[in-house]
Structures are given as C-alpha cells and as structure tokens.
Amino acid sequence: xxxxxxxxxxxxxxxxxxxxxxxxxxxxxxxxxxxxxxxxxxxxxxxxxxxxxxxxxxxxxxxxxxxxxxxxxxxxxxxxxxxxxxxxxxxxxxxxxx
Amino acid sequence: xxxxxxxxxxxxxxxxxxxxxxxxxxxxxxxxxxxxxxxxxxxxxxxxxxxxxxxxxxxxxxxxxxxxxxxxxxxxxxxxxxxxxxxxxxxxxxxxxxxxxxxxxxxxxxxxxxxxxxxxxxxxxxxxxxxxxxxxxxxxxxxxxxxxxxxxxxxxxxxxxxxxxxxxxxxxxxxxxxxx
Numbered sequence: 185x186x187x188x189x190x191x192x193x194x195x196x197x198x199x200x201x202x203x204x205x206x207x208x209x210x211x212x213x214x215x216x217x218x219x220x221x222x223x224x225x226x227x228x229x230x231x232x233x234x235x236x237x238x239x240x241x242x243x244x245x246x247x248x249x250x251x252x253x254x255x256x257x258x259x260x261x262x263x264x265x266x267x268x269x270x271x272x273x274x275x276x277x278x279x280x281x282x
Numbered sequence: 283x284x285x286x287x288x289x290x291x292x293x294x295x296x297x298x299x300x301x302x303x304x305x306x307x308x309x310x311x312x313x314x315x316x317x318x319x320x321x322x323x324x325x326x327x328x329x330x331x332x333x334x335x336x337x338x339x340x341x342x343x344x345x346x347x348x349x350x351x352x353x354x355x356x357x358x359x360x361x362x363x364x365x366x367x368x369x370x371x372x373x374x375x376x377x378x379x380x381x382x383x384x385x386x387x388x389x390x391x392x393x394x395x396x397x398x399x400x401x402x403x404x405x406x407x408x409x410x411x412x413x414x415x416x417x418x419x420x421x422x423x424x425x426x427x428x429x430x431x432x433x434x435x436x437x438x439x440x441x442x443x444x445x446x447x448x449x450x451x452x453x454x455x456x457x458x459x460x461x462x
Contacts, residue, residue, distance in 0.1 A: 186288060187405075188391065190325055193292050195387035197299050197318070199380045204303035206376035209366035212354060213311050216302055219346070220318065226338075227322055230331045234405035241331050241408075242424050248341055249436045253443035255346045259353045260450035266357050267453075273366065 190231035197224035211262050211272040215255075222251045288328055295321040307361070308354045312347060319343040330409060332417040 201224060204217030226244045233240025266272055294317055301314030319342045326335035354360055367373070411420040425433055 186284065186328060189288065189292075190329060191391045192388065193295065193325070195384060195391060196296060197322075198387065199384045200296070200299040200303055202383060203376050203380045206379065207303065207367055207373060209368060210308060210359075212308050212350065212359065213302070213305075213366075216311055216315050216350065219342075220299055220302060220315065223319065223322055223342070226334075227325065230326055230329050230334060233331070233408065234329060235402060237404045238408050238411065238420060238424055241334055241421050242429055244331075244334055245337070245421065245425065246429075246432060246436060248337060249440065252341060252346055253439050255349055256443045256447040257450070259349060260447040262353060263357065263451045272357065272359065275368075 187231045187234045191228055194224045194227040194231065197221075197227065209273045209275055211265070211274050214274060215258055215262070219251060219255070222247060284328055288325065291321040291324040291328070294318070295325070308359050309351070312350055312354065315350075316343050316347050319347070330405070330412070332412070333421050 198221050201217045201220035204220065205214050208214055208217065226247055229240045229244045229247070231240075233244075262272060265277060269276055298314040298316075298318030298321065302311045302318065305311035305314055319338060323335040323338040323343070326332075326338060408420065411423070414420075415423060
C-alpha cells in the first residue's frame with residue numbers, strides 16, 4: 185500500500201515541478217523545479233523497486249549523478265548568461281527566437 | 283506509525299514543492315526545496331532504501347543545493363522580490379498541461395495497482411540482501427557487476443561536466459573574446 189501512495193506522491197511532485205518550469209521566469213527557480221521533477225522520478229523508481237527489484241535503486245543512483253552533472257553545467261550557463269545580459273529572467277534571452 | 287510518518291513527510295514534501303513554485307525570493311524557494319528533499323529522504327527510509335536516503339541528504343540537500351545557493355549569492359539575487367510569474371495564456375496553458383499530466387500519471391499508476399504490477403516478493407528479496415550484505419552492499423553488488431559499464435560512463439560524464447562548467451563560467455579575457 186505504501187508503494188502505491190508513494191507513486192501518487194511522486195506524480196504530484198512531478199506535476200508541481202512541471203508547473204513551476206512553465207510558470208516562473210527566474211532561471212534559477214526554473215532549474216530548481218527541474219530538480220524537483222528529477223526527484224519525483226527518483227521517488228517513483230524507489231517505490232517501484234519494492235515490486236521489481238534492487239535495479240530501481242541502482243537507477244536512482246544514476247539519476248542522482250546525472251542531476252549533479254546537470255546542475256554544475258546548468259549553473260555555469262546561468263552565470264555566463266547573467267554576465268552577458270545582467271539578468272536571469274528567461275524571457276530576456278531571445279537571441280534564438282524568430 | 284509508518285502511516286503517520288508517511289503522511290507527515292508527504293505533506294511537508296508537497297508543501298515544500300508548492301513553496302518552491304510560489305516563493306518570491308530565490309533563497310526562500312531554495313530552503314523550501316531542501317525541506318522537500320529531506321522529506322523525500324524520509325520516504326526513502328520508509329521504503330527501506332536507507333542508502334538512497336543518506337545519499338539524498340548528502341548529495342542533493344547538501345552538495346547540489348549549496349551549489350545553487352552559491353550561485354544565488356554570487357549573482358546577488360538574494361533580495362530579488364519582484365514577481366516573476368508569467369500570467370495570461372502561459373498560466374492557463376500550464377495548468378491545463380499540469381492537469382493532463384496529473385490525470386495521465388494517476389491513471390497509469392492506478393492501472394498498475396489494479397493489475398498488480400511486478401512481484402511483491404521482490405521487496406522481501408531486497409530486505410534479505412540488505413540483511414546479508416548491508417545497505418550499501420545490496421546496491422553496490424549490481425552496480426559493480428551488471429551495471430559496471432554504466433557506472434564507468436557516469437564517471438566520464440562527471441569529468442566532462444566539471445570541465446564544461448569551468449570552461450563556461452570562466453570570466454572573459456581582456457580582449458572581449460570568449461574564454462576557453
């Protein structure tokens with residue numbers, strides 16, 4: 185029973201995270217919301233590992249590593265963008281927009 | 283007892299997630315995020331994934347969130363209180379998409395419940411492995427046998443990420459051309 189409720193919680197966290205990605209303008213908060221989504225997926229993996237086997241937890245380990253790498257590169261990009269535009273509002277970066 | 287803890291952790295996790303999305307100050311959002319990560323670690327403990335709970339607290343709540351905090355402080359965004367929510371069409375669209383996602387995920391998960399996905403004995407097998415090899419050994423065993431290639435590639439990925447982060451965040455040189 186705990187597994188099913190953990191899955192529902194992970195769905196809820198994922199939806200809140202995706203809402204934040206679309207609604208907010210601050211690039212750092214958009215990034216935090218992406219981390220929230222990754223975390224929701226991790227929770228789903230861990231919950232399902234109770235029914236499928238230890239592989240679920242191994243995948244969580246990989247997701248965490250990729251999240252760390254993604255945070256390092258993403259924050260470097262944000263710093264570089266801030267240096268160029270003087271802001272982190274995502275609607276100000278329109279160089280690739282037509 | 284498990285249920286009381288589960289409800290407590292779920293409420294804190296959901297409230298923290300809402301706080302991340304609605305928080306006006308980036309630092310406040312970040313602290314809400316730490317609360318969410320800590321409660322998810324608590325739920326990992328309830329799901330008998332003790333090693334992941336420890337890694338969640340050390341790596342996520344410890345290292346990655348501190349990295350975010352460094353960037354917020356470095357860019358001096360800590361007292362940035364302006365409202366930055368996109369209203370209008372985007373806002374509506376976001377809620378429609380979120381509702382559809384929630385419906386799809388809930389339907390998928392309750393479908394899985396109805397069909398009794400997987401094998402309930404798998405959980406007991408994990409508990410037995412933890413008793414035999416310890417919380418770290420139970421994960422390390424498949425990690426260093428079946429998934430060793432993926433593990434090595436992850437190490438390579440981290441190296442590439444470190445080099446890329448340094449190259450991107452390095453200040454421009456005096457002539458104004460891109461550094462690196």
